Amino acid sequence: MKLPIYMDNHATSPMDPRVFEAMRPYFTEIFGNSASRNHSFGWQAEEAVEKSRKQIADLIGATPKEIVFTSGATESNNLAIKGVAQMYAEKGNHIITAATEHKAVLDTCKHLEKDGIRVTYLPVQTNGLVDLDALKDAITDKTILITIMYANNEIGVLQPIAEIGKLCKSKGVLLHTDATQAVGKVPVNVIKDNIDLLSLTGHKIYGPKGAGALYVRRKSPRVQVTAQMDGGGHERGMRSGTLNVPGIVGLGEACAICNAEMAQESKRMSYLRDKLKGKLEKELDEVYVNGTMDSRLPNNLNISFAYVEGESLLMGINDIAVSSGSACTSATLEPSYVLKALGAGDDLAHSSIRFGLGRFNTEEEVDYVANKVIDVVKKLRELSPLYEMAKEGVDLSKVQWAAH
Amino acid sequence: MAYSNKVLDHYNNPRNVGSLDKSDPNVGTGMVGAPECGDVMKLQVKVNPETGVIEDAKFKTFGCGSAIASSSLATEWLHGKTVDEALQIKNTDIVNELSLPPVKIHCSVLAEDAIKAAIADYKKKTGSRQEQMASQ
Numbered sequence: 001m002k003l004p005i006y007m008d009n010h011a012t013s014p015m016d017p018r019v020f021e022a023m024r025p026y027f028t029e030i031f032g033n034s035a036s037r038n039h040s041f042g043w044q045a046e047e048a049v050e051k052s053r054k055q056i057a058d059l060i061g062a063t064p065k066e067i068v069f070t071s072g073a074t075e076s077n078n079l080a081i082k083g084v085a086q087m088y089a090e091k092g093n094h095i096i097t098a099a100t101e102h103k104a105v106l107d108t109c110k111h112l113e114k115d116g117i118r119v120t121y122l123p124v125q126t127n128g129l130v131d132l133d134a135l136k137d138a139i140t141d142k143t144i145l146i147t148i149m150y151a152n153n154e155i156g157v158l159q160p161i162a163e164i165g166k167l168c169k170s171k172g173v174l175l176h177t178d179a180t181q182a183v184g185k186v187p188v189n190v191i192k193d194n195i196d197l198l199s200l201t202g203h204k205i206y207g208p209k210g211a212g213a214l215y216v217r218r219k220s221p222r223v224q225v226t227a228q229m230d231g232g233g234h235e236r237g238m239r240s241g242t243l244n245v246p247g248i249v250g251l252g253e254a255c256a257i258c259n260a261e262m263a264q265e266s267k268r269m270s271y272l273r274d275k276l277k278g279k280l281e282k283e284l285d286e287v288y289v290n291g292t293m294d295s296r297l298p299n300n301l302n303i304s305f306a307y308v309e310g311e312s313l314l315m316g317i318n319d320i321a322v323s324s325g326s327a328c329t330s331a332t333l334e335p336s337y338v339l340k341a342l343g344a345g346d347d348l349a350h351s352s353i354r355f356g357l358g359r360f361n362t363e364e365e366v367d368y369v370a371n372k373v374i375d376v377v378k379k380l381r382e383l384s385p386l387y388e389m390a391k392e393g394v395d396l397s398k399v400q401w402a403a404h
Numbered sequence: 405m406a407y408s409n410k411v412l413d414h415y416n417n418p419r420n421v422g423s424l425d426k427s428d429p430n431v432g433t434g435m436v437g438a439p440e441c442g443d444v445m446k447l448q449v450k451v452n453p454e455t456g457v458i459e460d461a462k463f464k465t466f467g468c469g470s471a472i473a474s475s476s477l478a479t480e481w482l483h484g485k486t487v488d489e490a491l492q493i494k495n496t497d498i499v500n501e502l503s504l505p506p507v508k509i510h511c512s513v514l515a516e517d518a519i520k521a522a523i524a525d526y527k528k529k530t531g532s533r534q535e536q537m538a539s540q
Contacts, residue, residue: 309442311468315407315415326442326468335442346440383421383472385446385464386439401438 004319005365009204009299009358010153010181011323015250016206016359022253023208026246034243035234045245052252059255060179060198061189062215068235069248072212073180074104076199077147079214079239080176081108083225084145084197085117088174092142096120098130098159099341101149105178109147118142124341128157128291136167145174150182150198154325154338154354155291156300158186165194174223180204184258185266185297190215196223202247206359207254211247214239269357270298272366276355277301279370284377286390290325290339290352299357302339304348305373307387308380313353316376320369325352347396407469408503414473419480422462424448432526434518443467443511445475447518449482449490451526456486463518470508474498474515487523 006014026048034049036042053064070076085095097109099121109119120138125131130148139146146168151158161177168175176197182188183198184205190198201212216238217223231240258265280287286306302325305313310326325336326349335349355369381387386396407415423446424431430451437444443466450460461482463475477498482490498504498512 307466309467309471312415312472315469346442350439350442383418383464384466385435385444386466388423388446388464396439401440401444402436 001362001364001368004321005361005369006321006358007361007365007369008321008323008354008356009361010156010354010356012203012209013206013358014360015203015208016254016257018257019207019250019253023246023250026249030245032245034245035232045243048245048249049243052248052255055252055256055259056200056213057215059188059259060183060200060215061191062198063218065236066190066215066218068214068216068238069243069251070212070214070239071210071244072203073102073178073199073201076201076212076214077102077104077176077178078108079225079228080197080199080216081105081145081147082112082228083238084174084176084223085112085115086226087224088144092140092144094118094120094140094142094144096122096135096138096143096146098122098124098148100124100128100152100154100338101147102153102178102180105147105149126342126344127294128152128155128338128342129295130159130164132160132163132167135164139167139171139173143171143173145176147176147178150177150179150188151186151297151300152291152338153181154336155302155342156181156297157291158182158295158297160295161195162193168196169194174221181297184255184262185269185299187262190217196221197225202251202254205254205258208247208250211244211251213251265359266298272357272361272363273299273301273355275363276357276366276370277303279367280373283370283374288344288348290342290344290348301355301357303353303355304339304344304351305353305377306348306351307384307390308351308377310351310353312380313351313373313376316380317369317372320372322356322369323354325354326350410477410502411470411473411504414476414502415469418463418472418476420460420462420476420483421464423464424450424460424462429453429529430526432522432524432529434521434523434525436517436521437467437514439466443471443514445471445514445518447475447478447515447522449487449519449522449526451487453530456488458482458485458487458490467511467514468508470502470504471511471514473502474504474511475518477501478515478519482519487526490519490523493519 032041032045034045174196183200196217198215203209290302310324339349461479465475495512495516
């Protein structure tokens, strides 16, 4: 076993060597511009791009023509949300999203608010899921788009996208989903789920960084988005710019591998995740899983170790790469807004750790991580005045703290 | 974020972890911070009533590595100081000793507050004791 151990696969994933091999010829040998229509260099590049388009489409139940290449999910989210807001401005000016969305969605919505778009930020339930009745109630005759993520990047919960899709279809509202964390990990089907626009990226699924895609539905309804960049009119006019052929080849290959191996891989991920969770819960008291376990990515565990501050825990497990929702680990000194949205209290957000398992994690690594975390949590609880007070029976919520 | 060697040393080998008897008249207890802010420090001093010298100091801290190190260092410095000398410890001394980056300065402020709170608690106890003695 090699140290340090990488268990932060929601941030990014290592590239699968098979993906790298598929990309390799497209840097130096097959370097053509896929938009060059009159020589073999261009044709070869175009062929590779079209193959990738099909591989991506196959993974999400779309057709190749519905795939628009982008630089990643942030761009896809921007293109989808701003593109719809502008294209359908005559139809309405209201967008609905959720409080736990990624910043690429939330900040895009905030940007649109300055342009006169009205945005509803739905709170989530304590299990992390959107309340369908609240969503239904939020829809007005001015609503043009609902954008709800498929799987959350911090707590891994899977939103009820199929139900939301049905609701959107019945109300004639477009549905965009940021499926960055879900694609390749759980079955996603744009037809079954009635998804109109879907964002995905390569580097979360063992593919390259800088290569992503936006699915834009072409039939029932035919969806259009206003381009956000001016240029050569690539990607059916929706996204100008010479295509990143090696990246696109890698994205396609990554999707093909996920498509072939997802069923088997997700079983292995949930086995390892459940083993990690079981060990932590057996050896430590007062650990709380954030977000529901009933509807969740197989590779995610987000857990709070009460009375232990997240950054100090990360410091103790410095040969393991994971993330914390603690304020001390963020640039803003604010604890995770996702965990805060669950209403669990800031103290549990400060004590949270996100484990993101991936294709290349082994059972031996999971055992090592579990044991190490248990040791460090025990050590830090010895140091924790809060743990001492809790053990003495003091109700910490009733103490008058001097907030600073 | 890279931690200084001194922060790492205090984190890995914290000095004077533990608790003193809160009800001991010679023990002063300071508890500062709040769980929702991500740090709480408990710092205690045991003072020799004859000499006014701090004979023991203990801490427990919920917080990041820099908060743990700041309070660990504070207890180390408190040993052997008189109560009045202890009040001279400034958060900037802790910042310099531990090479804390700007985002961690609040940890040193908290440690200074904890020292002041512990000594205030001790003084309150001795004050009320003197009053008691005076009234007897």
